[in-house]
Amino acid sequence: MAGRRAFLVGAAAVSLTPVAARATPQRMAAAIREAVGEAAVREGKVRLDLPPLIENGNTVPLTVTVDSPMTEADHVTAIHVFNEKNPQPHVFSARLRPGNGKAVVATRIKLADSQKVVAVAETSRGEVWSAGADVIVTLAACVEDLT
Protein backbone atom coordinates (compact mmCIF):
# COMPACT_ATOMS: atom_id res chain seq x y z
CA MET A 1 0.00 0.00 0.00
CA ALA A 2 2.73 2.42 0.97
CA GLY A 3 4.42 1.89 -2.39
CA ARG A 4 1.23 2.55 -4.28
CA ARG A 5 0.50 5.66 -2.22
CA ALA A 6 4.01 7.00 -2.78
CA PHE A 7 3.60 6.38 -6.48
CA LEU A 8 0.28 8.22 -6.60
CA VAL A 9 1.67 11.20 -4.69
CA GLY A 10 4.64 11.27 -7.03
CA ALA A 11 2.42 10.99 -10.10
CA ALA A 12 0.24 13.83 -8.83
CA ALA A 13 3.30 16.02 -8.26
CA VAL A 14 4.62 15.30 -11.75
CA SER A 15 1.29 15.98 -13.44
CA LEU A 16 0.76 19.21 -11.49
CA THR A 17 4.17 20.75 -12.09
CA PRO A 18 3.65 21.93 -15.67
CA VAL A 19 0.17 23.19 -14.87
CA ALA A 20 1.55 25.49 -12.17
CA ALA A 21 3.36 27.50 -14.85
CA ARG A 22 0.03 28.54 -16.37
CA ALA A 23 -3.01 30.35 -15.13
CA THR A 24 -5.63 27.99 -13.70
CA PRO A 25 -9.20 28.56 -12.52
CA GLN A 26 -7.76 28.82 -8.99
CA ARG A 27 -5.12 31.35 -10.02
CA MET A 28 -7.78 33.29 -11.92
CA ALA A 29 -9.98 33.37 -8.81
CA ALA A 30 -6.99 34.55 -6.76
CA ALA A 31 -6.21 37.28 -9.32
CA ILE A 32 -9.83 38.47 -9.24
CA ARG A 33 -9.67 38.60 -5.43
CA GLU A 34 -6.46 40.59 -5.60
CA ALA A 35 -7.99 43.08 -8.02
CA VAL A 36 -11.32 43.68 -6.30
CA GLY A 37 -10.50 42.99 -2.65
CA GLU A 38 -13.05 41.54 -0.25
CA ALA A 39 -16.20 42.68 -2.06
CA ALA A 40 -18.67 39.99 -3.12
CA VAL A 41 -18.49 39.27 -6.84
CA ARG A 42 -22.00 38.98 -8.29
CA GLU A 43 -22.98 37.87 -11.77
CA GLY A 44 -24.83 40.41 -13.89
CA LYS A 45 -24.75 43.94 -15.30
CA VAL A 46 -21.62 43.08 -17.30
CA ARG A 47 -21.72 41.92 -20.91
CA LEU A 48 -18.64 40.26 -22.31
CA ASP A 49 -18.63 39.98 -26.10
CA LEU A 50 -16.11 37.83 -27.86
CA PRO A 51 -16.47 35.21 -30.58
CA PRO A 52 -17.39 31.75 -29.21
CA LEU A 53 -15.19 30.03 -31.79
CA ILE A 54 -11.76 31.58 -32.37
CA GLU A 55 -9.58 30.45 -35.25
CA ASN A 56 -6.57 32.55 -34.27
CA GLY A 57 -5.86 33.09 -30.58
CA ASN A 58 -3.33 35.82 -31.40
CA THR A 59 -5.99 38.47 -32.02
CA VAL A 60 -9.34 38.04 -30.38
CA PRO A 61 -11.69 41.04 -30.42
CA LEU A 62 -13.28 41.59 -27.05
CA THR A 63 -15.79 44.15 -25.80
CA VAL A 64 -16.88 44.65 -22.20
CA THR A 65 -20.10 46.62 -21.63
CA VAL A 66 -21.33 47.45 -18.15
CA ASP A 67 -24.86 48.60 -17.42
CA SER A 68 -24.23 51.75 -15.38
CA PRO A 69 -25.66 55.29 -15.32
CA MET A 70 -22.07 56.65 -15.08
CA THR A 71 -23.09 59.48 -12.75
CA GLU A 72 -20.90 60.96 -10.03
CA ALA A 73 -22.80 58.90 -7.42
CA ASP A 74 -22.93 55.63 -9.32
CA HIS A 75 -20.33 54.84 -11.96
CA VAL A 76 -17.97 52.09 -12.99
CA THR A 77 -14.48 52.72 -11.63
CA ALA A 78 -12.67 49.74 -13.12
CA ILE A 79 -13.10 46.96 -15.65
CA HIS A 80 -10.81 43.94 -15.38
CA VAL A 81 -10.53 40.94 -17.68
CA PHE A 82 -9.10 37.58 -16.60
CA ASN A 83 -8.53 34.18 -18.19
CA GLU A 84 -7.96 30.63 -17.00
CA LYS A 85 -5.30 29.15 -19.24
CA ASN A 86 -2.92 31.79 -20.58
CA PRO A 87 0.49 31.87 -18.85
CA GLN A 88 -0.86 34.63 -16.58
CA PRO A 89 -4.43 35.19 -15.37
CA HIS A 90 -4.49 38.97 -16.00
CA VAL A 91 -5.53 40.39 -19.36
CA PHE A 92 -6.10 44.07 -18.60
CA SER A 93 -7.41 46.50 -16.01
CA ALA A 94 -9.04 49.71 -17.21
CA ARG A 95 -9.88 52.70 -15.00
CA LEU A 96 -13.01 54.66 -15.80
CA ARG A 97 -14.64 57.89 -14.63
CA PRO A 98 -18.13 59.44 -14.79
CA GLY A 99 -16.78 61.49 -17.72
CA ASN A 100 -16.68 58.35 -19.83
CA GLY A 101 -20.46 58.54 -20.11
CA LYS A 102 -20.71 54.89 -21.07
CA ALA A 103 -18.86 51.97 -19.47
CA VAL A 104 -17.60 50.27 -22.60
CA VAL A 105 -14.05 49.09 -23.35
CA ALA A 106 -13.01 47.26 -26.50
CA THR A 107 -9.61 45.77 -27.32
CA ARG A 108 -7.97 42.71 -28.85
CA ILE A 109 -6.46 39.97 -26.72
CA LYS A 110 -4.46 36.74 -26.99
CA LEU A 111 -5.79 33.38 -25.84
CA ALA A 112 -3.54 30.36 -25.41
CA ASP A 113 -6.24 27.72 -25.22
CA SER A 114 -9.96 27.00 -25.17
CA GLN A 115 -11.01 28.41 -21.85
CA LYS A 116 -13.25 30.68 -19.84
CA VAL A 117 -12.72 34.45 -19.98
CA VAL A 118 -14.14 36.56 -17.15
CA ALA A 119 -14.86 40.30 -17.06
CA VAL A 120 -15.25 42.01 -13.68
CA ALA A 121 -16.50 45.56 -13.09
CA GLU A 122 -16.09 47.61 -9.90
CA THR A 123 -18.50 50.45 -9.19
CA SER A 124 -18.16 53.60 -7.10
CA ARG A 125 -20.73 52.14 -4.69
CA GLY A 126 -18.42 49.23 -3.91
CA GLU A 127 -20.34 46.65 -5.91
CA VAL A 128 -18.54 44.10 -8.06
CA TRP A 129 -20.26 42.59 -11.09
CA SER A 130 -18.98 39.91 -13.41
CA ALA A 131 -19.69 37.95 -16.56
CA GLY A 132 -17.95 34.95 -18.08
CA ALA A 133 -17.71 33.52 -21.57
CA ASP A 134 -16.49 30.14 -22.73
CA VAL A 135 -14.46 30.19 -25.92
CA ILE A 136 -12.94 27.57 -28.19
CA VAL A 137 -9.51 28.42 -29.62
CA THR A 138 -8.12 26.44 -32.55
CA LEU A 139 -4.75 28.20 -32.98
CA ALA A 140 -3.19 29.08 -29.65
CA ALA A 141 -1.22 32.23 -28.87
CA CYS A 142 1.35 33.29 -26.26
CA VAL A 143 3.46 30.18 -25.92
CA GLU A 144 4.05 28.87 -29.42
CA ASP A 145 7.50 27.52 -30.18
CA LEU A 146 9.28 29.36 -33.00
CA THR A 147 12.07 26.81 -33.49
Place this chain on the structure above:
Amino acid sequence: MVNVMVNAPRTAKKGELVELKALIQHPMETGFRVGPEGRAIPRNIIERFTATWNGAEIFSMAFSPAIAANPFVSFFAVAAESGTIAFRWTGDEGFVAEKSVAIEVE
Protein backbone atom coordinates in the same frame (compact mmCIF):
# COMPACT_ATOMS: atom_id res chain seq x y z
CA MET B 1 9.02 56.31 -34.94
CA VAL B 2 6.22 53.85 -34.35
CA ASN B 3 2.97 54.06 -36.22
CA VAL B 4 0.10 55.38 -34.16
CA MET B 5 -3.45 55.80 -35.33
CA VAL B 6 -6.10 57.51 -33.27
CA ASN B 7 -9.67 58.17 -34.17
CA ALA B 8 -11.73 60.94 -32.56
CA PRO B 9 -14.35 63.25 -34.01
CA ARG B 10 -13.07 66.74 -34.92
CA THR B 11 -16.20 68.40 -33.61
CA ALA B 12 -18.82 67.41 -31.09
CA LYS B 13 -21.77 68.99 -29.36
CA LYS B 14 -21.41 69.76 -25.67
CA GLY B 15 -22.46 66.71 -23.68
CA GLU B 16 -22.28 64.40 -26.69
CA LEU B 17 -20.89 60.92 -26.19
CA VAL B 18 -17.85 60.39 -28.41
CA GLU B 19 -16.01 57.18 -29.13
CA LEU B 20 -12.21 57.36 -29.00
CA LYS B 21 -10.10 54.68 -30.67
CA ALA B 22 -6.34 54.20 -30.51
CA LEU B 23 -4.13 51.76 -32.36
CA ILE B 24 -0.35 51.49 -32.02
CA GLN B 25 2.33 49.42 -33.72
CA HIS B 26 4.02 47.18 -31.12
CA PRO B 27 5.04 43.48 -31.02
CA MET B 28 3.65 42.85 -27.48
CA GLU B 29 6.19 40.03 -27.06
CA THR B 30 4.91 37.92 -24.16
CA GLY B 31 8.21 36.64 -22.77
CA PHE B 32 6.78 33.11 -22.81
CA ARG B 33 7.84 32.20 -26.32
CA VAL B 34 10.93 30.31 -27.34
CA GLY B 35 12.93 31.49 -30.33
CA PRO B 36 15.71 29.99 -32.45
CA GLU B 37 18.30 27.88 -30.54
CA GLY B 38 15.80 27.33 -27.73
CA ARG B 39 16.37 30.71 -26.16
CA ALA B 40 13.43 32.46 -24.53
CA ILE B 41 12.43 35.68 -26.28
CA PRO B 42 12.51 38.44 -23.67
CA ARG B 43 9.28 40.17 -22.74
CA ASN B 44 8.62 43.46 -24.49
CA ILE B 45 5.15 44.85 -23.93
CA ILE B 46 3.31 48.11 -23.49
CA GLU B 47 2.35 48.26 -19.83
CA ARG B 48 0.16 51.30 -19.68
CA PHE B 49 -2.15 53.35 -21.85
CA THR B 50 -3.60 56.68 -20.71
CA ALA B 51 -5.83 59.25 -22.32
CA THR B 52 -6.17 62.83 -21.14
CA TRP B 53 -8.58 65.58 -22.16
CA ASN B 54 -6.97 69.01 -21.69
CA GLY B 55 -4.53 67.44 -19.27
CA ALA B 56 -7.10 65.67 -17.08
CA GLU B 57 -7.03 61.89 -17.23
CA ILE B 58 -10.21 60.43 -18.71
CA PHE B 59 -9.21 56.79 -19.15
CA SER B 60 -6.29 54.50 -18.37
CA MET B 61 -5.58 50.86 -18.93
CA ALA B 62 -2.91 48.49 -17.59
CA PHE B 63 -1.92 45.93 -20.22
CA SER B 64 -0.63 42.40 -19.67
CA PRO B 65 1.18 40.21 -22.22
CA ALA B 66 -2.29 38.88 -23.15
CA ILE B 67 -3.07 42.05 -25.10
CA ALA B 68 -2.67 41.29 -28.81
CA ALA B 69 0.21 42.69 -30.85
CA ASN B 70 -0.44 46.20 -32.19
CA PRO B 71 -2.75 47.04 -29.27
CA PHE B 72 -6.14 48.51 -30.08
CA VAL B 73 -8.27 50.23 -27.46
CA SER B 74 -11.63 51.91 -27.79
CA PHE B 75 -13.62 53.72 -25.11
CA PHE B 76 -16.08 56.58 -24.69
CA ALA B 77 -16.01 60.08 -23.27
CA VAL B 78 -18.52 62.88 -22.82
CA ALA B 79 -17.48 65.97 -24.80
CA ALA B 80 -17.18 68.69 -22.15
CA GLU B 81 -14.90 71.36 -23.61
CA SER B 82 -12.83 72.16 -26.67
CA GLY B 83 -9.18 71.29 -26.51
CA THR B 84 -6.74 68.45 -26.91
CA ILE B 85 -7.16 64.74 -26.34
CA ALA B 86 -3.76 63.17 -25.71
CA PHE B 87 -2.98 59.45 -25.82
CA ARG B 88 0.15 58.03 -24.23
CA TRP B 89 1.62 54.53 -24.18
CA THR B 90 4.52 53.44 -21.96
CA GLY B 91 6.16 50.05 -21.66
CA ASP B 92 9.19 47.80 -21.42
CA GLU B 93 12.60 48.90 -22.71
CA GLY B 94 11.74 52.56 -22.13
CA PHE B 95 8.95 52.56 -24.68
CA VAL B 96 7.04 55.85 -24.87
CA ALA B 97 4.68 57.01 -27.59
CA GLU B 98 2.32 59.95 -27.67
CA LYS B 99 -0.32 61.28 -30.00
CA SER B 100 -2.80 64.08 -29.56
CA VAL B 101 -5.79 65.31 -31.50
CA ALA B 102 -7.75 68.53 -31.30
CA ILE B 103 -11.48 68.49 -30.72
CA GLU B 104 -13.90 71.38 -30.99
CA VAL B 105 -16.89 71.28 -28.67
CA GLU B 106 -19.78 73.59 -29.48
